[in-house]
Amino acid sequence: MMPRLEARAEPSAWMSIASPVIAIGLTLVAGAMLLTALGRDPAEALWVYFVSPFTDAYSRAELVVKAVPLALIGAGLAVSFRANVWNIGAAGQYVAGAMAGGLVALGAPEATGTAWYVLYLAAGAAGGIAWAAIPAFLRTRFNANEILVSLMLTYVAVLLLDWAVRGPWRDPLGFGFPQSRDFTQTFHTPVILEGTRLHAGVLIAVIAAVALTLMMDRTLRGFELRVIGAAPRAGAFAGFSQTGAVWFALLVSGGLAGLAGAIEVSATVHQLQPDISAGYGFVAIIAAFLGRLNPAGALFGALILAVSYIGGENAQILLKLPKNVTGIFQGMLLFFLLGCDTLIRYRIVWGRRLAP
Amino acid sequence: MTDADAPLLEARGITRFFGRFAANRDVSLAIRPGERHALLGENGAGKSTLVKMIYGVLAPSGGEFLWEGQPVAITSPAAARALGIGMVFQHFNLFDALTVAENIALSLRGERMRGLAARITKVSRSYGLAIDPNRAVHSLSAGEKQRVEIIRCLLQNPRLLIMDEPTSVLTPQEAEVLFATLRRLSGEGCAILYISHKLDEVRALCDAATVLRAGEVVAQCDPRSASSAEIAALMVGRDVAQVGRTAAGGEGPVRLSVRNLSLPAPSQFGTALHDVSLDVRGGELVGIAGVAGEGQSELMQALIGERRTPRPETVSVDGRGVGHLGPDPRRLAGAAFVPEERAGHAAVPDMGLPDNVLLSHHRVERLIGPAGWIRRARTSDWAARVREAFDVRAGGARPRAGALSGGNLQKFVVGREILRDPGVLIVNQPTWGVDPGAAVVIRQALVDLARRGAAVLVISQDLEELFAIADRIAVIHAGRLSAARPVSELDAETVGLLMGGAEPGADRDDRLNAETVHA
Known part of the structure; x- marks a missing residue:
């Protein structure tokens, strides 16, 4: 008796909701096995990873702080992936956004007023847009694969940042550490919950996700992106521009990734450092898929992945587990999720083999 | 019963389920050596499922096959070929970039290339299937590609040859050549299982059904x-209605005009359009005949506006040059289109019917409000009207387009355009793969639209269809379009010759034979 896959007559709506839940369950089981192999008590380790982040108010606020960049990037990626445009370089667009914001913040240390802060955010979005425009141009002009181009540009952006904070932007009073001067108060994203780091970026993330969901579901532009993603020839028949969809998808997702970079820097570390990206640009891909490629769904996906970040930090402290275990959890989650998504269109049947 | 009458292949109570749907239920039939056996049925009747089981592509859920009286399990196409079963599929399984001999070598295990070309030439001569083994497959016509598939089967000395809708890609003359080959094969004792829905053909060729x-x-x-x-x-299970026709009403104004339209081939294996010109007047239905792959899709793309020309006057709708414009401006000018492929081109299979109305009508029927908001109620109304007017049957209140049967989806995509009451309607393969009942509904709707004053252009590979509905017929061959002539001046023979390139059939075959000899 071998299990085999049989095509469903109709894609299962129920399974598309259940798939993330099953994937999370499988990740926990596989994670427990991994932690046992590392010589830890699996129950205790899983508690540290997945329950401890909820145990006190400060950690709960930190969860949201971690979720903000993931949600902003993930919502944009959901739009892009729906249009069948595979922007894998959000991490680079995030760094480009942080640097473009830094250009404003470090260039105007005397500035005061909200207008400067808005300009800072706009610069962040523009930085991400500019970085995403490169794969968009190369794809539409030369048919270069946007997956490879956007991914490779991530390393270019990270190395540029590294060079900047070791060279022209290095803080003269920073004891030689690779970091920029601190941003002034003008360029700090305001905290909205006293005693925590919870900041106004969460409002921007929610507004962006809701707006993008409305756009995808209710407007011609969103319809156009969905048609081109699902059936490009039908898009041509409708008169929709494939080139326009590629540009739009990459610029929206790039702009939001850049905005996320600018917000994150101005809300947490308040200076440019080589490691500001923390892998958000890649982990947000998982958030987008967990949210079923729905921008509002990416909010929930981001919260779930934020748990793995905070839990991972706690595990480093309490269990002396390496930081990379967090990455393994995130990778397993995407792996199981994409595997379970097969069951949306197929069902498992046990029994004698029938050719498909 | 003598030994010669004993069945070669017998199916007993064959059943095949897909989920809970029975595609075949308790099917029994027997095929004797040398018999030309027709398998008839509408689309979706289960013909393909049955032959796929005989050829080992699908496994039955119940029942058994007997080969020369012995029960056999045909577990794979290789097992079928080992028994002596060969199959020519409707869609060719050939690599365009390889030569004829290379393609055949790929399917014959342990065959040396050196001797193969000679064997191909020998078999092709003895069965009248002229082909040059060294030609690249992409340069062959559809009929020639089919010959390659047949020769590939013949080289394995089949005792049962399955042909799936073989004449859909052939001109009437080419079909005659094929029938001669099949009669000769069956005379040598090879059984033929011939799948078709063209009844005249089956009556001419087959001795059992x-x-x-x-x-x-x-x-x-x-x-x-x-x-x-x-x-x-x-x-069909009931009497099939005929399309009702009245004569075209006089000379209407030219509503669709194509002038010297030339376009390079869109891809390596596509067809370039050469200097295509055509006028369609209001009130008349003009047909474009041709075998598959002679430039129909390319012409359709140019008419829809998916590919454009720098000059506006190449395509005019009601006197307005639109050759340089995309699909939406052409729709606003009064044109409507139904491309050949319903799932994936005319409709998005994963979307519902209202979204598929939105696809082509978003601007022309003002289904979009200010700031780009979709008017959902209006869109749903539209979809409901199409379903009502064209009797589109589908399960559930909000079915995906992909969940509709071929005939129902085709009624939907044709009905969606006709309900707009367009001045110009251009349809490619209106009834391809559609059951006879739906086909009659669609053809009648096209004729009625023309009689109400619209210019209707129908591209079709089905000559019977064009003779049933068209007032004038033009023929497309190698990207060139012949002049449209009134149906009263034409017969199937003349159109068939044009479809094959306007040369007498014998000359064409001689030419091919000559190529084979020189190679």
Whole structure:
């Protein structure tokens, strides 16, 4: 008796909701096995990873702080992936956004007023847009694969940042550490919950996700992106521009990734450092898929992945587990999720083999 | 019963489920050596499922096959070929970039290339299937590609040859050549299982027939002694209506005009359009005949506006040059289009019917409000009207387009355009793969639209269809379009010759034979 896959007559709506839940369950089981192999008590380790982040108010606020960049990037990626445009370089667009914001913040240390802060955010979005425009141009002009181009540009952006904070932007009073001067108060994203780091970026993330969901579901532009993603020839028949969809998808997702970079820097570390990206640009891909490629769904996906970040930090402290275990959890989650998504269109049947 | 009459292949109570749906239920039939056995049925009757099981592509859920009286499990196409079963699929399984001999070598295990070309030439000569083994497959016509597939089967000395809708890609003359080959093969003792829905063909070629309806055998008959109408009624389960036609009403104004349209081939294996010109007047229905792949899709793309020309006057709708414009401006000018492929081109299979109305009508029927908001109620109303007017049957209140049967989806995509009451309607393969009942509805709707004053252009590979509905017929061959002539001046023979390139059939075959000899 071998299990085999049989095509469903109709894609299962129920399974598309259940798939993330099953994937999370499988990740926990596989994670427990991994932690046992590392010589830890699996129950205790899983508690540290997945329950401890909820145990006190400060950690709960930190969860949201971690979720903000993931949600902003993930919502944009959901739009892009729906249009069948595979922007894998959000991490680079995030760094480009942080640097473009830094250009404003470090260039105007005397500035005061909200207008400067808005300009800072706009610069962040523009930085991400500019970085995403490169794969968009190369794809539409030369048919270069946007997956490879956007991914490779991530390393270019990270190395540029590294060079900047070791060279022209290095803080003269920073004891030689690779970091920029601190941003002034003008360029700090305001905290909205006293005693925590919870900041106004969460409002921007929610507004962006809701707006993008409305756009995808209710407007011609969103319809156009969905048609081109699902059936490009039908898009041509409708008169929709494939080139326009590629540009739009990459610029929206790039702009939001850049905005996320600018917000994150101005809300947490308040200076440019080589490691500001923390892998958000890649982990947000998982958030987008967990949210079923729905921008509002990416909010929930981001919260779930934020748990793995905070839990991972706690595990480093309490269990002396390496930081990379967090990455393994995130990778397993995407792996199981994409595997379970097969069951949306197929069902498992046990029994004698029938050719498909 | 003598040994010669013993069945070569017998199916007993074959059943095949897809989920809970029975594509075949308790199907039994017997094929004797040398018999030319027709398998008839509407689309979705279960013909393909049955032959896929005989050829080992699908496994039955129940029942058994007997080969020369012995039970056999045909577990794979390789097992089928080992028994002596060969199959020519409707869609060719050939690599365009390779030569004929290379393609054939790929399917014959342990065959040396050196001797193969000579064997191909020998088989092709003895069965009248002229082909040059060294030609690249992409340069072959559809009929020639089919010959490659047949030769590939013949090299394995089959005892049963399955042909799936073989004449859909052939001109009438080419079909005659094929029938001669098949008669010769059956004379040598090879059984033929011939799948078709073209009744005249089956009556001319076959000496036995099994009729399938909704997955079950409804009749076994001798097609030579039954009339086409009788067999059609068996296939459909009721009498099939005829398309009602009145004469075209006088000379209307030219509503669609194509002038010197030339476009390079869109891809390596596409067809370039050469200097295509055509006028369609209001009130008339003009047909474009041609075998598959002669530039129909390319012409359709140019008419829809998916590919454009720098000059506006290449395509005019009601006197307005639109050759440089995209699909939406052409729709606003009064044109409507139904491309050939319903799932993926005319409709998005994963979306519902309202979204598929939005696809082509978003601007022309003002389904979009200010700031780009979709007017959902209006869009749903539109979809409901199409379903109502064209009797589009689908399960559930909000079915995906991909969940509709071929006939129902085709009624939907044709109905969606006709309900707009366009001044110009251009349709590619309006009834391809559609059951006879739906086909009559669609053809009648096209004729009625023309009689109301619209210019209707129908591109079709089905000559019978064009003769049934068109007022004038033009022929497309190698990207060139012949002049459209009134149907009263034409017969199938003349159109068939044009479809094959306007040369007499004998000359064409001689030319091919000559190439083979020189190679």
